[in-house]
Amino acid sequence: MSAGDYRLDEQVGFLLRRAQQRATAVFTARFAGYGLTPTQFAALAKIADEGEVSQNRLGRLTAMDPATMKGVTDRLSERGLIAGRADQEDRRRTQWRLTDPGAALLAAAYGDGFAVTAEILDPLSPRERATLLRLLEKIV
């Protein structure tokens, strides 16, 4: 346990941070034309799945805390990609749905979403890809 035994480059936290940096870089390059960040794309995809979804629930589905979710929905809303309405049954809630431009942008971007995944996993064999996803699922 001495200092000399601690190798930063072998710690899983450090490797996860670097892997996510790489994933973000691949995404950013591929999505430059859409002006969408990974979290914004995730939010659009989940709203599409849900049809209509409250802000906090969207945060849970996309792994963003309420403070982060606020910023993302604000920016998507300002760009006119999503629209919110006050929920009459629960007046604390804001329900979000895709606008037509939002749905169109998302439809155009899906293919690049698959391409991002493919590019990140390119160094791995099909078997390794499945293993990586399985192990990541186990530690989250």
Add this chain to the structure above:
Amino acid sequence: MSAGDYRLDEQVGFLLRRAQQRATAVFTARFAGYGLTPTQFAALAKIADEGEVSQNRLGRLTAMDPATMKGVTDRLSERGLIAGRADQEDRRRTQWRLTDPGAALLAAAYGDGFAVTAEILDPLSPRERATLLRLLEKIV
């Protein structure tokens, strides 16, 4: 390639983002007493390895771009954990080293660094742990 086929929860980028959130949460809980973030701890550990290191090189060793590195060295320096000096041979450079308090804090924290790694990898078998590290290395 239709919209319905895109499952966010199975995309490696999304899983990496969630895994890193978990890793950061484990680190933050374990390091609450030190007031160190994962990047700050990484910087201290690498400075310790190098003895003395320039700001940009430290950024490369810890996977931080120059703008991010600036913020980290500023905060560590303000806390008196590291000290910088102007390099006489290359006047663009700032060389950083640990102060005595910085070295003492780092020495006290190393054990918790190992504990963080152990806790993150706890759901995996020894064999799976090695596999995960190997696959992450391949995609970074």
Add this chain to the structure above:
DNA sequence: GCAAATTCGTTCGTATACAAACAATTTTAG
């Protein structure tokens, strides 16, 4: 039915993360 607990969304502050543009300095090439 009502007080306590929980949930929803907001705001503030701090800390990565990185693109882009920049000045100062050093290195490289011809």
Add this chain to the structure above:
DNA sequence: CTAAAATTGTTTGTATACGAACGAATTTGC
């Protein structure tokens, strides 16, 4: 030797990420 290229570090702006504290609204527990 010197002009071009590269490196070092800084600054600004945008976007996560999250702790903490908060008011408003809803649900729970007794």
